[in-house]
Amino acid sequence: MTTTTSPARIRSHPADGRARSWPRPGHRLLGLAAIAGTVPYLVLKAIWLTGGSAGVHDPTLLHDASLTVLNVVTVALDACVVALALALTTRRGLRAPAVALLLPTWVGTGFLVPMAVSILPATLLSLGTPPEPGLLAPWVQPLVYGGFAWQGVFLVAALAGYARQRWGAQLRHPVRRAAAVEPVLRVVAGGAAVTALVSAVLHVATGLVIGGGVTTMTESVNALLAVAGAWGLVALVRRRGPRRLAVTAAWTGCAAMFSWGLWSTVTTMGATALATGGVPAAGLAAVTGLLAGLSGAIAALLAL
Numbered sequence: 001m002t003t004t005t006s007p008a009r010i011r012s013h014p015a016d017g018r019a020r021s022w023p024r025p026g027h028r029l030l031g032l033a034a035i036a037g038t039v040p041y042l043v044l045k046a047i048w049l050t051g052g053s054a055g056v057h058d059p060t061l062l063h064d065a066s067l068t069v070l071n072v073v074t075v076a077l078d079a080c081v082v083a084l085a086l087a088l089t090t091r092r093g094l095r096a097p098a099v100a101l102l103l104p105t106w107v108g109t110g111f112l113v114p115m116a117v118s119i120l121p122a123t124l125l126s127l128g129t130p131p132e133p134g135l136l137a138p139w140v141q142p143l144v145y146g147g148f149a150w151q152g153v154f155l156v157a158a159l160a161g162y163a164r165q166r167w168g169a170q171l172r173h174p175v176r177r178a179a180a181v182e183p184v185l186r187v188v189a190g191g192a193a194v195t196a197l198v199s200a201v202l203h204v205a206t207g208l209v210i211g212g213g214v215t216t217m218t219e220s221v222n223a224l225l226a227v228a229g230a231w232g233l234v235a236l237v238r239r240r241g242p243r244r245l246a247v248t249a250a251w252t253g254c255a256a257m258f259s260w261g262l263w264s265t266v267t268t269m270g271a272t273a274l275a276t277g278g279v280p281a282a283g284l285a286a287v288t289g290l291l292a293g294l295s296g297a298i299a300a301l302l303a304l
Helices: 007-012 025-036 039-049 059-063 065-088 091-095 098-128 140-172 181-210 213-238 243-269 280-303
Strands: none
Touching (some): 039 065, 059 065, 065 091, 091 140, 181 213
16 A cells, blocks of 8 residues: 655654754754854855955956856855755744755755855965956955855754654655656656766766866765765665765755756856856766756655
8 A cells, every 4th residue: 555645744753752842952053053054154255245346356347247147147156045044944944845945955955055064175275377468356256166065064953853853753754655656757757867067077078078186076076976966866766875975975965966067068158257168077967967957856856
């Protein structure tokens, strides 16, 4: 007999004695730490949006309409981090609709984890090289990326505790999937995994074409995250390996592919000041990553 879990039950899972003692003070501190990480970025963007040019060698860059829009969007995204940190570390957050919480948290994970594991370290390694003329002051990127990495570490830690409290039993003991779901699941997961591997190869090719230790490091990590997402999906579908590890790999890998693939696609197709060109492999890596991340998320939901 097939067993299912209703959305109402998913939302109300922690309504027991354990929920009344949650969150502990240490878990609340994770949320406060994540919020603190947004302050440097929000202050800098407020300066730019109000006419200031702190940290910008060429103030005319800030007059570009597309860059103004991107600044507003990224400020809104950082405000979402504040809201998510509060939701993941307060008792009221346990009653929030699952989709309304998981979708922005998933996208945020995709943006912030690569910041912590590759972009910030690569930026710090490049501090000894001469800055590119006409762009940002040397201190801007370490400040911004450092804040993002800080947010990512504490937001992911808060998410882990929240998920354990709200969905711990479901993550440990999978429900029996309906037979009708299996063929669709295998096609979607298989397509996502193959596309993720194509994206990984393209990221490696991008690093080799552009060259340089910093780019090679960043693109190699992007490739590893794509491979992790593919492995996590296959492990979930085939029920192989540690379940929590498979969920973590699928969640993080697919989120990174989707978030950065979407960002790169939008900034390039919108002809913004942040658009990059001249390396076809980079554009193809972004598009295939976007497709793999989205279809992988659908497959993971079907598998769970």
